[in-house]
Amino acid sequence: MGAVVRVAENLNAALAALLAREPDLYVLGEDVADPYGGAFKITRGLSTGFPDRVLSTPISENAVTGIAAGLALSGDLAIVEIMFGDFAALAFDQLLNFASKSVSMYGSRLPMRMVVRCPVGGGRGYGPTHSQSLQKHFVGIPNLAVYELSPFHDNLAVFEEMFARAEPCVFFEDKVLYTRPMGVVEPPFSVAVSGGVARVSIDGPPDCVVIAPGGVAHRTLAAMRSLLVEEEIACTLLVPSRLYPFDLPDDADADIRAARRVFVVEESTAGGTWGAEVAHVVHRRHWGRLAQPVTLIHSAGGVIPTAAHLERAALVNESTIHSAIREALRG
Amino acid sequence: MTRPATADPDASPARAPDDADLLLMLMIRAFELKLLDLYGRGLLNGTTHTCLGQEYIPVAIEALLDPRDHVFSNHRGHGHYLARFRDPAGLLAEIMGREGAVCAGVGGSQHIRRDRFLSTGVQGESLPVATGVALHLKRAEPGRLACVYVGDGTFGEGAVYEALNIASLWALPLLVVVENNGIAQSTPTSRHLAGSIAGRAAAFGIDHHLVGTSDVAEIRRTLEPLVARVRSRSTPLVVEFVTRRLGPHSKGDDTRPAQAVQALREQDWYARCAAACPGRFRRLDAEARAHIDAVAAEVTARGQSQWEAARWERS
Numbered sequence: 225m226g227a228v229v230r231v232a233e234n235l236n237a238a239l240a241a242l243l244a245r246e247p248d249l250y251v252l253g254e255d256v257a258d259p260y261g262g263a264f265k266i267t268r269g270l271s272t273g274f275p276d277r278v279l280s281t282p283i284s285e286n287a288v289t290g291i292a293a294g295l296a297l298s299g300d301l302a303i304v305e306i307m308f309g310d311f312a313a314l315a316f317d318q319l320l321n322f323a324s325k326s327v328s329m330y331g332s333r334l335p336m337r338m339v340v341r342c343p344v345g346g347g348r349g350y351g352p353t354h355s356q357s358l359q360k361h362f363v364g365i366p367n368l369a370v371y372e373l374s375p376f377h378d379n380l381a382v383f384e385e386m387f388a389r390a391e392p393c394v395f396f397e398d399k400v401l402y403t404r405p406m407g408v409v410e411p412p413f414s415v416a417v418s419g420g421v422a423r424v425s426i427d428g429p430p431d432c433v434v435i436a437p438g439g440v441a442h443r444t445l446a447a448m449r450s451l452l453v454e455e456e457i458a459c460t461l462l463v464p465s466r467l468y469p470f471d472l473p474d475d476a477d478a479d480i481r482a483a484r485r486v487f488v489v490e491e492s493t494a495g496g497t498w499g500a501e502v503a504h505v506v507h508r509r510h511w512g513r514l515a516q517p518v519t520l521i522h523s524a525g526g527v528i529p530t531a532a533h534l535e536r537a538a539l540v541n542e543s544t545i546h547s548a549i550r551e552a553l554r555g
Numbered sequence: 556m557t558r559p560a561t562a563d564p565d566a567s568p569a570r571a572p573d574d575a576d577l578l579l580m581l582m583i584r585a586f587e588l589k590l591l592d593l594y595g596r597g598l599l600n601g602t603t604h605t606c607l608g609q610e611y612i613p614v615a616i617e618a619l620l621d622p623r624d625h626v627f628s629n630h631r632g633h634g635h636y637l638a639r640f641r642d643p644a645g646l647l648a649e650i651m652g653r654e655g656a657v658c659a660g661v662g663g664s665q666h667i668r669r670d671r672f673l674s675t676g677v678q679g680e681s682l683p684v685a686t687g688v689a690l691h692l693k694r695a696e697p698g699r700l701a702c703v704y705v706g707d708g709t710f711g712e713g714a715v716y717e718a719l720n721i722a723s724l725w726a727l728p729l730l731v732v733v734e735n736n737g738i739a740q741s742t743p744t745s746r747h748l749a750g751s752i753a754g755r756a757a758a759f760g761i762d763h764h765l766v767g768t769s770d771v772a773e774i775r776r777t778l779e780p781l782v783a784r785v786r787s788r789s790t791p792l793v794v795e796f797v798t799r800r801l802g803p804h805s806k807g808d809d810t811r812p813a814q815a816v817q818a819l820r821e822q823d824w825y826a827r828c829a830a831a832c833p834g835r836f837r838r839l840d841a842e843a844r845a846h847i848d849a850v851a852a853e854v855t856a857r858g859q860s861q862w863e864a865a866r867w868e869r870s
Contacts, residue, residue: 250690276694282724287683287717294687297673298695302687317714321677322684328864330668331659 231375232402235266238379239303243274246301251278252288253305253341263307264343264402289315289340293323293392296336301387308354309342309396313361320365323392327367335390336367339383345398345439345491346523346539351530357439357491357523360498362394363468370468370498373397374438375406376415376422377465385420385465396467398439398491412452413445421473422463426452429482430460431553435502436489437467440540444489447545457553467498472505480506484515487549491540494525521548571831572771574839576614579641580771581843583610583634584825586643587802589847590633590650594806598855599651603664606634608801609734611824613638613704615774616732619782620702625688627681627703628674630665631734635704639672643850653857660860679705679712682731686718689727689791698786700728708739710748710755722791723759729791730782736800741810756793763793769824799823 243249251270253262257280261268271278281288285306292302306312312319319340326334346355362370371386371393373379386393409415415424424445436444441463451457460479464470480486486506488499503518523540571577587605594603609631617638620626628635636646636657645657649667652660657669665676675681685701692699709715710733722729733752737744756763764781766774778794785792799819803809809816820826829836 248695279725282717282720284717284721286714287686287721290680290683290714290718291687291690291721294684294689294701295691296687297684298688298691300691300695317677317680318683322675322680325666326668329658329662329666330673331656331661331862334668 228405228408230402231373231404231406232264232266234406235373235379235397235402236268236270238383239267239270240273241380242301242303242383243270243277248299249277249301249303250292250295251303251305252281252292254281254283254288254307256280256305262305264399266341266397266402267305285311285314286318289318290322292338292340293318293326293336296323296338296392297326297334300337302338304338304340306340306342308350309344309358310353310356312340312342312358312394315340316361319362319368319392319394324365324368327391336392337387337390339386339393339395341395341397343397343399345400346528346535347400349530349532349535352527355528355535356493357396357398359396359437359467359490360492360496363498363501367391369393369466371395371466372437372439373401374422374441374463374465375401375404375408376417376424376441376463377420377438378406382465396437396439401439404442409445413448418475419473420465421476423475424448424461424463425479426458428458430458430479432457432483432485432487432549433460433462433476433479434487434489434549435462435464437498438463438465440489440491443540443542444545446542447549450542450546451549455550455554457549459549468501470502470505472509477509480510481513484513485552486510486514486518487521487552488518489521489540489545491523493523493528493538497522516552519548519552521545570770570772571828571836572611572614574835576771577828577836578839578843579614579638580610580824581840582641582643582846583614583637585843585847586637586647587633589647589851591802591806593651593851601663602805603633603650604631604805605802606631608799608819608823609736609796610634611769611771611774612732612734612796612798615771615778616702618775619778621699623671623696623699625671625673625685625692625699625701627685627701628667628672629678629681629704629706629709630674630676631706632665632667632674632704635674636667636669636672640669643847644854645669647850647854648857648860651854652860653854654860655854655857656860659862661862678709679714681705682715682718686722686727686729689722689729690725693727693789697789700730700782700785702730702732704732704734706739707733707735707737707744707748707752708742710752711739716755716759719756719759719761719791723761726789727791728785728789730785731791731793733793733795734798735795736798738800738804738811740804741808752793752795761791761793763795766794766796769798769827
């Protein structure tokens with residue numbers, strides 16, 4: 225084993241490798257150039273290596289996303305960093321009405337290789353407009369794929385997959401992941417990645433299946449550990465890299481058949497969630513054999529407060545996940 | 556700061572265009588009139604926005620462009636397409652959802668893509684995209700430019716200013732053609748635009764040129780060196796045409812007084828060219844109308860367009 229690799233380092237290395245390999249790839253965003261290297265330092269070093277293709281932009285999310293679409297239209301590849309994912313709202317028209325539409329609205333398939341990176345999520349006290357998880361707002365748009373950063377998915381492979389789709393992708397990055405290690409799971413749990421989905425499990429059939437994207441995987445894992453120790457509840461965790469379109473992996477069928485109980489965890493606030501979309505997929509395939517409808521676990525409805533104690537109370541965390549699962553299984 | 560530009564009744568063409576240009580302008584005019592006629596008879600689906608009165612602009616501009624230049628059009632884009640491709644059948648088939656449609660009938664009147672021509676229906680959306688294409692061209696195909704048609708109403712959108720700022724900052728070959736027809740849907744320019752378009756270009760350090768005439772040859776003579784500079788110096792340029800929208804915004808939604816529209820008609824290139832060369836004009840106008848009549852009859856008789864979207868369904 226080498227030294228621990230942090231998620232931010234893995235992501236930065238993936239971007240550097242892509243820039244080196246793809247001579248037509250641009251990376252655009254506010255303050256992405258050195259020496260600043262982006263608000264979260266994900267682009268550190270990139271503009272030094274590739275000064276003509278890693279460009280700091282004015283504070284213009286709408287235009288920058290449109291410029292990426294123009295580059296994609298010309299056959300180039302483009303990655304946009306939205307400093308705080310919340311500001312992707314300012315780029316929504318370009319994503320909804322131009323970039324994704326262009327893939328099919330001109331009657332023949334038009335490849336659009338672009339990824340919009342959105343650091344999201346709370347837990348850092350940034351307040352209501354810098355802490356949201358906007359994934360749900362991008363679910364269900366034709367020809368727009370939604371991915372999420374995960375400690376179990378190597379970012380180079382994820383970006384290769386996104387560009388191979390040849391349609392715009394929004395890549396959500398939970399900010400709290402940046403400093404966490406890649407891929408570490410402590411025994412008795414073990415992880416296996418297949419078909420874009422990481423499966424974290426213990427030996428034997430599970431009591432429940434938990435589906436959670438990368439940003440909440442470590443919180444879910446902590447809950448799984450306490451549920452195992454305190455309640456003898458065995459959970460299998462599935463972490464998909466691609467959130468939309470959502471496919472239930474075939475090898476999840478055996479887990480769901482055995483457990484008959486499925487939970488979806490995400491940091492989004494309540495209402496119109498990604499989990500509701502996942503639940504629909506699970507219900508359609510497994511309705512008759514489920515012991516109960518899929519349980520959605522997410523943050524409270526309402527804005528995400530700034531003060532640490534208020535923010536903690538609003539956001540989904542290890543103990544809310546633990547409680548929801550214990551309550552569903554033990555009553 | 557100058558006033559918002561308005562139509563100048565004194566801007567008369569010195570002479571009528573040559574046969575090829577005049578025939579193209581008349582073909583676009585006949586095409587737009589045919590669309591309104593087809594709508595009126597319930598033969599078209601949805602809506603359309605005609606460029607009646609503005610036909611000379613893309614006819615003048617297209618001669619300054621190379622096929623490898625990109626053209627971005629808007630909701631009022633039939634003239635832009637026809638000036639580039641001279642393909643009324645493909646465009647009408649697109650609008651009618653018939654076989655041979657440019658975009659299989661998916662895009663319709665305001666979402667067209669063919670080669671390096673692309674139109675979108677959301678105001679101001681294409682300027683950032685064209686800026687991205689200009690960024691590509693500057694590096695990959697120096698000497699080529701991205702040309703974007705916008706209207707005066709488009710200047711209400713923030714995307715315009717974000718894009719102009721970046722195009723100037725990064726010195727990109729972006730040609731912005733403003734068709735200032737004095738009205739945004741139903742709202743006159745004086746009620747939606749403070750200051751002027753020239754002032755807005757100046758704010759970003761971008762050259763602005765105002766065109767008051769509808770004389771195609773004169774327009775080209777004036778613009779040729781300016782457009783050449785966009786290519787050679789890789790720098791943006793705003794060309795503002797003072798023009799007239801003779802028809803409704805879309806169909807039957809014109810709230811302007813009849814006499815105001817009549818005054819615009821009297822300044823129209825059509826009336827002036829007809830007066831300048833009556834015999835030649837009548838012959839070419841009859842030719843253009845006959846051509847469009849034949850195209851409309853032939854396209855209307857075609858089968859429905861087929862869209863093979865199923866082939867692209869993701870796994």
